[in-house]
Amino acid sequence: MNNSGRAGPLRTALLIGVAIFINQAMGAEAPATAPHGAMAMAEQQQRLDQLISSSTAPPPGVDPVAWAAIYIPPGNELTADRIALGRKLYFDTRLSKDGTVACATCHDASRGFTDHRNVSEGIGDHLGRRSAPTTMNAALFQSMFWDGRAVSLDEQAKLPILNPIEMGHPDAASAMASVGTDPAYQELFQKAYGRAPNYDDLGRAIASFERTLIFLDAPFDRFAAGDSKAISPAAQRGFALFNGKARCVSCHMINSSNPIGTDNLFHNIGVSARKQNFEALAHQALGALKDGSDVDALDKLALETDMSELGRFLVSKKRGDIGAFKTEQLRNVGITAPYMHDGSLHSLWDVLDHYNKGGETNPYLDGGIEPLNLSEDEINDVVAFLFTLTDSRFAAQNEAAMREQQAYAAKKRPFRDNALAHREVLPFEQRVLGPAGLK
Amino acid sequence: MKTPALLALALLAVSMHASAQDAAGTPQQSPAPASGTTQVKLCDNKTTVQVSKDAPKTREEGQKISDSLMAQWKAANPGKDWVQAEVEAHQVVTPEDNSKLVGTGQSSTYGAVTQQDVQVWNNETYKMAVYGSTVFHSSDELGSDIAVSCDMCHPRAANTHPETYPKFQPQLGRVALLRDMINWCIEHPVRGKVLAPDDPKMRALEAYILAQRKGVPLDYGKR
Amino acid sequence: MSDDMNDKLKIPHIRSVETRHLEEREALFRGLRNLDRRAFLKASGGAAAAAVAAGVTYPFHSFLPINVAYADEGGAAQGFNFAYISDSHLYVKKTNERFVRQLLRAVDDVNSLDPQPDFVLYGGDLAQLGRREELDMGAQILKSLKAPVHMMAGEHDWYYDMGEHWNTLFGPEHYSFDHKGVHFVVLMSVHEKDFWSARGMSPAERMHTVAGLDNAVQSAFEVGAPQREWLKQDLDKVSATTPVIVFSHSPLYKLYRPWNFWTDDAEDVQAILQRFDHVTVLHGHTHQVLTNRIGNIQFHGMLSTAWPWPYAPQGLPALTVQMNRPNPFDANDGLGDGSVAVHPDGLVDKLYNLWNRNPMQVKASYLSSGGKSDIPVAPTLSSY
Structure with missing residues (x-):
């Protein structure tokens, strides 16, 4: 690097060249060279180098007071050593029982820090029940997992490693045996936490690394800062709909203190109800209990069966939380398809179709979800707005994803129901009155 | 102590009330001027309607006659009693009494505050709140697509808590003023078109809602 | 880190969140099993689980059946x-x-x-x-x-x-x-x-x-x-x-x-x-x-x-x-x-x-x- 402190034309050109190269490289889906469809770990790390610095300063546009209040558990203040340790662990497949799965397998740097699958694939090609959310900006959530059962990344990071169908280590000791005996790790743990490797510090280190995965530099932010040309007129109309007729903002709160677009709450929008009704689900659980199952069997029932679809209810035990899942962030939503806790919606048009018809009717449906009567043009506008929330470092990838979704939506709109959306047929009408409906 | 200004207003209201009552009283039948029809006259002795003698003597028919008379009277007396009519239906809290200022004043340029000054202030202020009440109670005035008005959830502006604004409204993702929340309600529960901040209806709605919470201490930011 | 140490450092028991989740879920299912079997089997919906989870034993909407079949207590009235x-x-x-x-x-x-x-x-x-x-x-x-x-x-x-x-x-x-x-x-x-x-x-x-x-x-x-x-x-x-x-x-x-x-x-x-x-x-x-x-x-x-x-x-x-x-x-x-x-x-x-x-x-x-x-x-x- 030139140390003159002044960017000469040559250097600027070079930087632009590099930027173009990165964008092109990231525009295309990376070939899968690691197990379970992930990009090879070494290659992912190279990409990461191009994406982030280890700066922990508040991103531009984010309120510094809010930034300072972001929850970092005491004793795990961010340090370069902790981030370095966490980064190494994040890409280390030894954290899985069979050596095929790392954090980066399902939270792949080349795939929007998720895996672009409906539900994630763990060791032995086991499929889980839920879609992997992106680790980008995950630090800005108040709770982790789709049902919010972990309060911090530090806690979250430790769980998939021990989950039998994700990374599959039987216990913490087994996980520590796989990495803790490595002298390189022993040194890194010592530098990061001043003690020998242990499982809690492992979780803390991974969390520290994930706290650097902040991607909040999107065209929308430049628009919010006053550049009216930063996003298209369609996207601007979409933003007005987002705040108005389409009611998105009621749950996807977005502002400089809370930039990721979530209310951190849990809502039943009916996604689970599409696949099964909750009554039948509980009957199923009750049927299993009739034979006097032991607690282990019940636990399995909850973790690995359709009981998972009860969502937040399993954590809160509140009836209003049946079938409710955490409001996902909207940042980088263009490059983190598929959508919803089960990855059941392929495109953002599907997402808009889902909301436009008032979600999926069920007895626990959140009352804020109702038919929106959005026109096709209005749907296109809201989708255009959503694509402006992707960080500029992924501009090419975002563009490619938008084209792919557009092409898909032109052919398939499996969740569109205009009669419901335009309030000609009402939610509950056919459940109650049969196909003939109201006179 | 009742202030002269308020008394004046109240007297005005009572007299208007009385005239409205007289004018809108029950229909009376009077001798038929033309053969085959009966003339039905309103008790103001001016408004009339011709009714066929063959018309069925049903309640429904009777109601039609009465409706027709009322419609004529209202057309002939546009806006005559809107303040009184609104206040009779929806008691609107009266504004602060400023009559103690009568006879005072700090500048020789304008002299002392007069009885008339106080009355003007009072009357104009009250009228704005009363107009707000008519909008608040009318789905048509609000432009509702689904025949919903504010009073359906907020009788006499209950639970509108204007004293708590501005405050952070999580579901709007931002700090809301009272008018932002009014507009949210207009757009969603009421399903009408949002009002410009300086729209006379918006100003009047704010006036009415604030009037109904007279005396409650400001407590901005309260959830 | 031991609990002792956590206490000294005033570190919240973060780990216990997940543990508590598992414990509560276990209690939920234990509760379900211990319910009156007859009523239990009649109970409908995820709501039934909610009733138990909230420590509720009364007849709940959507899971009314629990305990609603009152025995005839001798009077003319039945529940x-x-x-x-x-x-x-x-x-x-x-x-x-x-x-x-x-x-x-x-x-x-x-x-x-x-x-x-x-x-x-x-x-x-x-x-x-x-x-x-x-x-x-x-x-x-x-x-x-x-x-x-x-x-x-x-x-x-x-x-x-x-x-x-x-x-x-x-x-x-x-x-x-x-x-x-x-x-x-x-x-x-x-x-x-x-x-x-x-x-x-x-x-x-x-x-x-x-x-x-x-x-x-x-x-x-x-x-x-x-x-x-x-x-x-x-x-x-x-x-x-x-x-x-x-x-x-x-x-x-x-x-x-x-x-x-x-x-x-x-x-x-x-x-x-x-x-x-x-x-x-x-x-x-x-x-x-x-x-x-x-x-x-x-x-x-x-x-x-x-x-x-x-x-x-x-x-x-x-x-x-x-x-x-x-x-x-x-x-x-x-x-x-x-x-x-x-x-x-x-x-x-x-x-x-x-x-x-x-x-x-x-x-x-x-x-x-x-x-x-x-x-x-x-x-x-x-x-x-």
């Missing part, structure tokens, strides 16, 4: 359940489909009760402006209820044609019936003295005036002398030990006159009911959780399916535990339907099935003890 839906305020669908949808939601709720309630009470204000089409559509929707329906009239059903179409569809507006040893009386408590003739109001204007809760032009609600006389005669043949349950649209007591949370001759009606051991009054109109006791009479409100009312600024009965202040962004918050578990002695546990919230139950024992036992859980957000 049973009935459900209610109230205050739907229907416009025709093309005018306002939201209120229609919300009534449909309530019917869907009640139809999914397993087993079904003995009957469903409709608590009045089926229509918003008393029009034929509104009442006809409401009747069509209520026909799809699986259980038999008992209808009650409200002022919104009445003041366009003075009850003509309502009577045609549903029969007389006041009547009584007996069910499993309980004497039920349905009153028409929203008669108003004529305020419209002198003003020359059209039927539409009269209806519109009554439809405004805070419209002061209208008169106070009353049962009226002729109906009180009928009530006296109807009850003459009923013994004082027979449980009596009265349905009225307006509360049969005086709460807040400006909103007609009020029945003008309430004291006279209460006097007629005074000689009975156990009387329960269920009323609509107030669109909220509302609880009162006057002497031998226990009063319960019903939820609306259309919109919630705020609590009146004064006159709230001391026994009322308020429901949560509704969140306007959730159009169904503060709304719902509900059910009533009638004990063999005729007293009732009243369940408010609040949509999107935990249900609230107000037990007979709460009222009988003057609010000392079985206190319902207080909400987190009360009225301003």
Whole structure:
């Protein structure tokens, strides 16, 4: 690097060249060279180098007071050593029982820090029940997992490693045996936490690394800062709909203190109800209990069966939380398809179709979800707005994803129901009155 | 102590009330001027309607006659009693009494505050709140697509808590003023078109809602 | 890190969140297994699990079956359940489909009760402006209820044609019936003295005036002398030990006159009911959780399916535990339907099935003890 402190034309050109190269490289889906469809770990790390610095300063546009209040558990203040340790662990497949799965397998740097699958694939090609959310900006959530059962990344990071169908280590000791005996790790743990490797510090280190995965530099932010040309007129109309007729903002709160677009709450929008009704689900659980199952069997029932679809209810035990899942962030939503806790919606048009018809009717449906009567043009506008929330470092990838979704939506709109959306047929009408409906 | 200004207003209201009552009283039948029809006259002795003698003597028919008379009277007396009519239906809290200022004043340029000054202030202020009440109670005035008005959830502006604004409204993702929340309600529960901040209806709605919470201490930011 | 060390460093027991989650879930399933098997198997829905999880043993809406089959305790009365839906305020669908949808939601709720309630009470204000089409559509929707329906009239059903179409569809507006040893009386408590003739109001204007809760032009609600006389005669043949349950649209007591949370001759009606051991009054109109006791009479409100009312600024009965202040962004918050578990002695546990919230139950024992036992859980957000 030139140390003159002044960017000469040559250097600027070079930087632009590099930027173009990165964008092109990231525009295309990376070939899968690691197990379970992930990009090879070494290659992912190279990409990461191009994406982030280890700066922990508040991103531009984010309120510094809010930034300072972001929850970092005491004793795990961010340090370069902790981030370095966490980064190494994040890409280390030894954290899985069979050596095929790392954090980066399902939270792949080349795939929007998720895996672009409906539900994630763990060791032995086991499929889980839920879609992997992106680790980008995950630090800005108040709770982790789709049902919010972990309060911090530090806690979250430790769980998939021990989950039998994700990374599959039987216990913490087994996980520590796989990495803790490595002298390189022993040194890194010592530098990061001043003690020998242990499982809690492992979780803390991974969390520290994930706290650097902040991607909040999107065209929308430049628009919010006053550049009216930063996003298209369609996207601007979409933003007005987002705040108005389409009611998105009621749950996807977005502002400089809370930039990721979530209310951190849990809502039943009916996604689970599409696949099964909750009554039948509980009957199923009750049927299993009739034979006097032991607690282990019940636990399995909850973790690995359709009981998972009860969502937040399993954590809160509140009836209003049946079938409710955490409001996902909207940042980088263009490059983190598929959508919803089960990855059941392929495109953002599907997402808009889902909301436009008032979600999926069920007895626990959140009352804020109702038919929106959005026109096709209005749907296109809201989708255009959503694509402006992707960080500029992924501009090419975002563009490619938008084209792919557009092409898909032109052919398939499996969740569109205009009669419901335009309030000609009402939610509950056919459940109650049969196909003939109201006179 | 009742202030002269308020008394004046109240007297005005009572007299208007009385005239409205007289004018809108029950229909009376009077001798038929033309053969085959009966003339039905309103008790103001001016408004009339011709009714066929063959018309069925049903309640429904009777109601039609009465409706027709009322419609004529209202057309002939546009806006005559809107303040009184609104206040009779929806008691609107009266504004602060400023009559103690009568006879005072700090500048020789304008002299002392007069009885008339106080009355003007009072009357104009009250009228704005009363107009707000008519909008608040009318789905048509609000432009509702689904025949919903504010009073359906907020009788006499209950639970509108204007004293708590501005405050952070999580579901709007931002700090809301009272008018932002009014507009949210207009757009969603009421399903009408949002009002410009300086729209006379918006100003009047704010006036009415604030009037109904007279005396409650400001407590901005309260959830 | 050891717990000791955590304590010293004042580090929150973060780890325990996941542990607690697992423990609670284990307890949930243990609880499910330990339930009365017969009732348990009948229980319906994820809601059943919710009941147990919340430590609730009472009959819950959507999982009513738990503990509802009261043994015959020797008296004539048996325990049973009935459900209610109230205050739907229907416009025709093309005018306002939201209120229609919300009534449909309530019917869907009640139809999914397993087993079904003995009957469903409709608590009045089926229509918003008393029009034929509104009442006809409401009747069509209520026909799809699986259980038999008992209808009650409200002022919104009445003041366009003075009850003509309502009577045609549903029969007389006041009547009584007996069910499993309980004497039920349905009153028409929203008669108003004529305020419209002198003003020359059209039927539409009269209806519109009554439809405004805070419209002061209208008169106070009353049962009226002729109906009180009928009530006296109807009850003459009923013994004082027979449980009596009265349905009225307006509360049969005086709460807040400006909103007609009020029945003008309430004291006279209460006097007629005074000689009975156990009387329960269920009323609509107030669109909220509302609880009162006057002497031998226990009063319960019903939820609306259309919109919630705020609590009146004064006159709230001391026994009322308020429901949560509704969140306007959730159009169904503060709304719902509900059910009533009638004990063999005729007293009732009243369940408010609040949509999107935990249900609230107000037990007979709460009222009988003057609010000392079985206190319902207080909400987190009360009225301003």
